[in-house]
Amino acid sequence: MSRTVAARRRPPRAIAAACLVAVALLLPAGCAVAAGAGPDRAVTPSATSVRPAPASPLPAGPTPASPAPAPERSGTPHATAAPLPGSALATLAQLDVKGRAPLTDYDRARFGYEDGDLDGDGCDTRNEILRRDLVDVVLRPDGCLVDSGVLADPYSGRTIAFERGVQTSPLVQIDHVVALADAWQKGAQHWDAATSERFGNDPLNLLAVDGPLNQRKGAGDAATWLPPHKAFRCAYVARQVAVKHAYGLWVTAAERDAMARVLGGCPDEPLPGPSGPAPRSPASPGPAVPSTPTPGSPAPTPPADAPYYASCAEARAAGVTPLHRGTPGYRPGMDGDGDGIACE
Structure with a gap:
């Protein structure tokens, strides 16, 4: 009788062994149910999944390509070729990086912009920059005051017709590209009066621009304000770098990073040089305005x-x-x- 029972128990074990071989050979796993049906023990998926599969004698099929490893994120831009000497990006690396100093004792009048006339020709700085940056300029008979002209505004990309007047003059303003208050907080508080006045009237740091946008900029640096006209941002930041380098002003870490992001898209952007007032010859004298009393x-x-x-x-x-x-x-x-x- 014991031999009969043993004989009856052999088939389920044989079936279970066959199923294990089938799993190892990646054959359909339908035998697992048959193996689990034997009276001795059930063969569960967990019991077979932990067994290392032997090398399959079958030809290996195509294996999916392994995904490429993700690039490491270092938090800094990928290394690029060294910027050209004399470029704005190369000069940016030469600026000191410090924190912003307080605005204590700041006085805009110290920079002498309102009455500035550094070249001594009798024309104030505002009108000299208007004459430089506008086209179709019409001067008043004194040869200094710009009566009208047309500005291709670099900050907005729009064309603005300028006409002198109480209501219309503020539509075109002269912006200090490096704001006076920003300069004060990054080194200018230690300047003497002559350096401050030169900075306040330096044509390199002055641009005729859209008045409302200039007001919106305020004293912001590159980390807090950039021209809406994106095509001008490289030239704008390059000019800020040139001014700060020329006057030994520093930048904050956030400002440096913002400048690097902009100049990273134009690594060969040249550093602008001194920009003096335009010659008066292109301007046309306007209609004569009596500057002396009429007879009587x-x-x-x-x-x-x-x-x-x-x-x-x-x-x-x-x-x-x-x-x-x-x-x-x-x-x-x-x-x-x-x-x-x-x-x-």
Whole structure:
């Protein structure tokens, strides 16, 4: 009887062994059910999955390609060829990186921009930059004041018609590319008066631009503001680098990174050089504006002993209006639009 029972038990074990071989050979696993049906023990998937599969004698089929390893993320741009000497990107690496100093004792007037005339030609800085950056310029008879012109605004990419006037002059403003307050917080607080005035009137740091955009920029650096016109960003950042390098100003880490991102897209962007005022020859004199009294009217004779006027009303009462920049009695406080003519 025991031999009969043993004989009956052999087939299930044989079946189980056959199934294990089938699994090892990657054959259909339907035998697992038959193996598990034997009275001795069930063969479960977990029991077979832990067994290492022997090398298959069958021809190996095509194996899927292994995915390429993901590139390491170091947090810094991939190394590129060294920037060209003299490029803005190469010069950026030469700037000191420090934190922003406080704005304590900052005074915009210290930079002397309002009355600036560094070349001594009698024309203020604003009008010299307008004459440089505008086209179709029309001057007033004094040869200094820009009466009208057309600006291809670098910040917006738009074309702006400029016309001198209380309401229209602010539409085109002169921007300090490196803002005066930003310079103050990054080294300028230690300058003497002459260096401050030179910086405030340096044509390299000045651009005629869209007035509202200039107001929106404020004292922002490259980390907080860039021109909306993306095609100009490389030239804009390159000019900031040139100014900071020329005057020994530093940058913050965030500012340096923002500059590097922009210049990384134009690594050969040259460093702009000194940019003086444009010659006056292309400008056309505008219609004659009487600068002397008409016959029969009293000549404007400012008081010799008191050239200071508390208001335009006093200047008009003295018969000396309008007051031009550089003439006795002129004060920027009476020149609301900053065009060089007070009490118009």
